[in-house]
Each structure stands twice: as structure tokens, then as C-alpha cells.
Amino acid sequence: MMKIIEGAVFLGAVMLYLAPSIIADAREREDAFAVTMVNILLGWTVIGWFAALVWARHPISDRRMKHFAKRAQRAVTRVTIDAIVARAESRASSIPMFNPRLVPIVARIAANSNRREKL
Template sequence: MLKLIEGAMVLGALMLYLVPAMIADAREREDAFAVTMVNILLGWTVIGWFAALVWARHPVSDRRLKHFARRAQRAVARVTIDAIVARAESRGSAIPTFNPRLVPMVARIAASSMRRQRD
């Protein structure tokens, strides 16, 4: 009988611990997984549990989500462009050292593209 009571207490404590995740799922929030992760990883601190609870109960505004998505897209684009530029710069400086025969060819291509732009 004691094992049954003990099991019920553990199950009750687990359900109480996961209340913010259940609320986020019941409200069909798009970020329910993030709320659940905060709840699981930081819920053992009382502040983390209350933060997850407030986050789960807070209404979602479409404007804030769109703004967040736009900022995230811009950040990803900025990182991608920086990586492309860095790779191009590293390749550009490596061309003369790896294959010196390509330098005149690259110069001719650049000169012909400059002539086309002027015309």
C-alpha cells in the first residue's frame, strides 16, 4: 500500500512540475516545445518554473512573432553572407599561391567584364 501511495505522490509531483508545459500545449502555442524545454531544464529552480508558467500563460501576439521571425531571418542572412564573403576572400587570396597559371586568365576575365560594363 505504501508503494502505491508513493507512486501516486511521484506522479502528482511530476504532473505539478510539468503544469507550464501542459498549459502551453493546451493553448496550442507555437512555441510550446520551447516552453517545455525551459520547464524541464530550468524548472527545478523555482524561478525557472515560474518563468515557464508565465510564458505559457502569456498571450501570443502575431505582430511580435512576425517581428521576431523577421529579425531571425535577417540574422541568419547576415551570418550566411559574412561566411560567403569570408570564403570568397580566402579563395581569392589563395588563387595565386596554388595555381599561378590562373592569374592571367582571371585578369583577362576581369578585364573583359569591365569592358562589357562600360559599353
């Protein structure tokens, strides 16, 4: 009988600990996984548990989420473009045509070949 009571108390404690996650899931929040992660990782601190609870119960506006999504998308785009440009710049020095010191030489060779084709 004692094991049943201990099991019920343990189950109750786990359900109380995960209450913010259960509330976020019941309210069908899009960020329920994030609430759950905060609850699991920081819930052992009383502040983390209350923060997850407030977050789970806080109403979410579509306008704020759309604005956040656009900012995140722009940030990802900016980082991706910067990475592509950096990679292109690092490769440009190894390609003779894009090497700034060799551009005049390549231009002269191209100009000479154009003159020969016209003749």
C-alpha cells in the same frame, strides 16, 4: 497499499513540475517546446518554474512573432552572406586571376590575345 500512494504522490509531483509545459501544450502555443525546455532545465529553480508558467500562460500576438521571425531570418541571412564572402575572399588569393598583384599581368595578357585575334 503504500506503494500505490507513493506512486500517486510521485505522479502528482511530476505533473505539478510539468504544469507549465502541459498548459503551453493545451493552449497550442507554437513555442511549447521552448517552454518545455525551460521548464525541464530551469524548473528546479523556483524562478525558472514560475518563468515557464508565466510564459505558458502569456498570450502571444501574431505581430510580435512575425517581427521576431523576420529579425531572426535577417540575422541568419546576414551571417550566411558574411560566411560566403569570407570564404570567397580566402579563396581569391589562391586564384591568380583574382590576386590583386597579378590582375595587371592577366589584363595585359588578355589585351595581347585580343590584339592577335583581330590581326
